[in-house]
Each structure stands twice: as C-alpha cells, then as structure tokens.
Amino acid sequence: MTSTQNSSFVYVATQHGAEASLKAMLCEPIGPYRLSYSTKGFVTLKSDLSTPVWSKALPDHPLIRSRGHALKRFEGEQSSELVSKVLSEYRDLDWDVLHVWQRDVAQPGWHGFEPGRSPLADMVAEQFRKELQLQDDPRSQSVNSIASLESKLLEVILIEPHRWWIAAKPVQNVADSWPGGVYAVPSPENMISRAYLKIAEAIPWSGLPIRPGDRIVEIGSAPGGACQRLLDLGAKVTGVDPAEMEESIMANPNFTHWRSKSLQVKRRMFSSFKYLVCDANVAPNYTLDTVESIVTYPTSKFRGLILTMKLSSWEIASEIQDHIERVRSWGFDRVEARQLAHNRREYCLVAEKLASM
Ligand SMILES: C[S@@+](CC[C@H](N)C(=O)[O-])C[C@H]1O[C@@H](n2cnc3c(N)ncnc32)[C@H](O)[C@@H]1O
Structure with a gap:
C-alpha cells in the first residue's frame, strides 16, 4: 500500500464501539471511502x-481520535526485527517526528484501562530511539515527542504485538500532535473521579485560556474530579449538584457548593x-436546554463552555x-x-467567544 498506486488507504482510530458509526459516516454513499481492514x-x-x-486530505469527524495515510502492514514475532525492517523502509522518507502507540485494548475506564x-x-x-541513535539519526530525539504544527509525522501503530501498521500525516491540529491523539494526562494519586482526566484533556485540546482566578461554574x-483539576489550576469554582461533593473539595477555600439541581x-x-x-x-438535548437557559440569560457573560x-x-x-449549530446560535464564535480519549460513550463540546469580537 503506497501512494504510487491508483488507490490509497487511510486509517482512523476511535473508541471501541464507535467503529460502525464512523464507517457509516465516512464510507459510501455518504463519504468517499470503502471499508478495508478493520478491528476494534x-x-x-x-x-x-x-x-x-x-x-x-484526511478524514475528520468528532469520533476520530487519530487519523493518517495508512502505508503498510508489518508482521513478525521479534520487535527488534520489525524495528529494523520499518526503519530500512522508511528512514529515507522525509518525516520529522516518529510516534509509536498502541490501539486501545478496551473502553476507557474498563478495569482501570486508560488510552x-x-x-x-x-x-x-x-527500540526505535536506540536504533536511530546507532544510525546517528537526530530524529531519535523526536520519538513520541509532541509534534509541532505542520511537521511530518511517521506513526508505528501496534495493532497487536506482532502486527504493526505504518502511517503518515502532516500535523494539522493539536490532537494530531499527540501520540495516538491522546493527551498524556498526569493523574494525581488521590484522583476523585475520571472526570479529572476528561477536563485535563479538554483544556489543552480546546485551547480555552483558563487562568488562575477565573470564575468557573460546573453543573453536575x-x-x-473536574473541580479538583480546575482548583489545581487556581480557578475559583462553584459546583451545582444535588449530590455530595468529596470532602477535600468542600474544604478548598476556592470552592463553593450550590447543592441543588441547576x-x-x-x-x-x-x-x-x-x-x-x-x-x-x-x-444531549436536556444538557443543551439547561445550558441555553443559563448562557442566554441577559445578565450572563460566559466566555467559554466545556x-x-x-x-x-x-x-x-x-x-x-x-448540537454544534445550536450552541453557535447562542453567540459563540468557535x-x-x-x-476525547478519556471520554466514554460521550463527547466533549467546547465553545468560545473570542475577545476581539
Ligand atoms: C457524571 S456525574 C459528574 C461527575 C463530576 N463532573 C466529577 O467531576 O466528578 C453526573 C452528575 O450530574 C448530576 N446532575 C444530573 N442532573 C443535574 C442537574 N440538572 N443539575 C445539577 N446536577 C445534575 C448528578 O447528580 C451527578 O452527580
């Protein structure tokens, strides 16, 4: 499978369970593609x-975690041999950064699994780093680093320990720049809930400029977990929820609890x-009704939503x-x-009012 043939292949990586929906949206008759190899x-x-x-020209959809031009599949029992084969075939391709990542083995959160x-x-x-070093290739430093925008990325995707796919893409956005489209969230020992991981990923992905001292309200x-992350960032947080908050959050002087339904x-x-x-x-429609009634109220001045x-x-x-069109109709520019990699069967919608507008 190379770009010199009269056909080409792309890959998309997604959460277990989302494959059928993605195929329906990307393949004929709705999209331009036909299904080839597929696994969870x-x-x-x-x-x-x-x-x-x-x-x-690569597929784009909110359910796609990572995408690229699929170049070739390699199979073998010894990873050192596979590393040599991959490098001897792709060393001369003009890539800048090498990412090595593994396909998800389960749904996020399943028995502690996180992408x-x-x-x-x-x-x-x-092994790739060492081999590149031996060859005096300065790109040894690039292995699994965060790639910069517009850089050329070579990907080694471990589908199974003995079956690897090689792919390539130009980095077009922040999620492309992370190995496998996953932001490496540093999770604390005392993480209160997985919502910590979700918001910790949502902020760098969205680029919302959340600063210490910003006033943030969370419904639900x-x-x-999410309040924990926002408080760690120095925000002043109000949580709206009829359920009990964890003790350490309640004890934080920057936190206020409105114990009721929104x-x-x-x-x-x-x-x-x-x-x-x-x-x-x-x-989703209940979330949008709730948020709309708050955000469009005449005294509200929200700059961003997650x-x-x-x-x-x-x-x-x-x-x-x-959903995107509806939120845009409330006056948000972006x-x-x-x-997100840490979302389960859910997705993250962000909105921002730009300062100059
Ligand atoms: C998935 S949990 C939230 C996890 C939380 N964000 C965290 O960081 O740990 C969902 C929460 O939504 C709350 N909830 C559902 N409907 C609500 C509403 N109308 N107003 C406020 N809270 C609501 C539930 O009580 C529940 O605690």
Whole structure:
C-alpha cells in the first residue's frame, strides 16, 4: 500500500464501539471511502484516488481520535526485527517526528484501562530511539515527542504485538500532535473521579485560556474530579449538584457548593462566571436546554463552555453537527466537538467567544 498506486488507504482510530458509526459516516454513499481492514478501535479505509503521503486530505469527524495515510502492514514475532525492517523502509522518507502507540485494548475506564502510553508501546519506542541513535539519526530525539504544527509525522501503530501498521500525516491540529491523539494526562494519586482526566484533556485540546482566578461554574459537579483539576489550576469554582461533593473539595477555600439541581438556581446567580462546565448525566438535548437557559440569560457573560454530551447510543453521534449549530446560535464564535480519549460513550463540546469580537 503506497501512494504510487491508483488507490490509497487511510486509517482512523476511535473508541471501541464507535467503529460502525464512523464507517457509516465516512464510507459510501455518504463519504468517499470503502471499508478495508478493520478491528476494534482501528479501521482502514480505501479510496480510488492516489493521495500523496503528506496530503492534508484526511478524514475528520468528532469520533476520530487519530487519523493518517495508512502505508503498510508489518508482521513478525521479534520487535527488534520489525524495528529494523520499518526503519530500512522508511528512514529515507522525509518525516520529522516518529510516534509509536498502541490501539486501545478496551473502553476507557474498563478495569482501570486508560488510552495512551502502554508498556508495550514504550518498549518499542525505546527500540526505535536506540536504533536511530546507532544510525546517528537526530530524529531519535523526536520519538513520541509532541509534534509541532505542520511537521511530518511517521506513526508505528501496534495493532497487536506482532502486527504493526505504518502511517503518515502532516500535523494539522493539536490532537494530531499527540501520540495516538491522546493527551498524556498526569493523574494525581488521590484522583476523585475520571472526570479529572476528561477536563485535563479538554483544556489543552480546546485551547480555552483558563487562568488562575477565573470564575468557573460546573453543573453536575459531584463527586468532584473536574473541580479538583480546575482548583489545581487556581480557578475559583462553584459546583451545582444535588449530590455530595468529596470532602477535600468542600474544604478548598476556592470552592463553593450550590447543592441543588441547576433548574432551581436563579439565572442571575450565574452573572459573575467566565466559564461554564457541564457534566450532568442527562441526554444531549436536556444538557443543551439547561445550558441555553443559563448562557442566554441577559445578565450572563460566559466566555467559554466545556460540555460533556452523553451518547445514549452511538447513532446519536449523527446529531453532533446539530448540537454544534445550536450552541453557535447562542453567540459563540468557535464551537468544536471531539470525543476525547478519556471520554466514554460521550463527547466533549467546547465553545468560545473570542475577545476581539
Ligand atoms: C457524571 S456525574 C459528574 C461527575 C463530576 N463532573 C466529577 O467531576 O466528578 C453526573 C452528575 O450530574 C448530576 N446532575 C444530573 N442532573 C443535574 C442537574 N440538572 N443539575 C445539577 N446536577 C445534575 C448528578 O447528580 C451527578 O452527580
């Protein structure tokens, strides 16, 4: 599979379970592709167009965690042999950065599994680093580093320990720059809930300029994982939730708890907040109704939103564009959606009002 053939292949990596929805949205008759090799969390798609290896024409969808031009599959029992084969074939390709990552082995949060670094990927990455060093190739320093925008990325994707795919892409956005599209979240020992990981990923992905001292309200804040991260960043946080917050959050002087459902809080009480986070376990339209009634209230002055949108079924992913349009209609300049690596069957919708507007 090379770009010199009359066809080309791309891969998309996604969460286990999302493959069928993605295929439906990217393949004919809706999209331009036809299905090729597919396994849990990793799908390759064929196109009749021959695409140059650094072409920016790659699939884009909120459920795609990582994507690239799929070049070739390698199989073998010994990783050291595979490393040599990959390098002898791709050393002369003009890539800048090498990423080595492993396909998800489960759903995020399943028995403690989290996407991102794995012992196997770390071991293989180290083998590539050493081999490149032996060859005096300065790109040894690039292995699994965060790639800069516009750089040329070669990816070694460990589908199984003995089956690797090689892919390539130009880095077009912040998620492309992370190995496997996963932001390496440093999680604290005393992490209160997985919502910590979600918001810790949402902030760098969204680029929302959250600063110490910013006033943030979270709807659906209990037990407090997201508040924990926001407080760590120095924000002044108010949590709205009828359920109990974790003790250490309650004890933090920068935290206030409004122990009720959001509907019971007077809308003018939200006038001092800069950002709204919502992580209530309700259907997307209920989340949007709730947030709309707060954000569009005349005294509200929100500059940014981070909403977790629950997907009761994967089919609801086809409504993401409608959700984006609805939030845009509230006066936000930039509205984007992505299923974060640490999201489960849900996605993250962010909105920002730009300062100059
Ligand atoms: C997934 S949990 C939130 C996790 C939390 N963000 C964290 O960081 O640990 C969902 C929460 O939404 C709350 N919830 C659901 N509907 C709500 C509403 N209308 N107003 C406020 N909280 C709500 C529930 O009580 C529940 O605690």
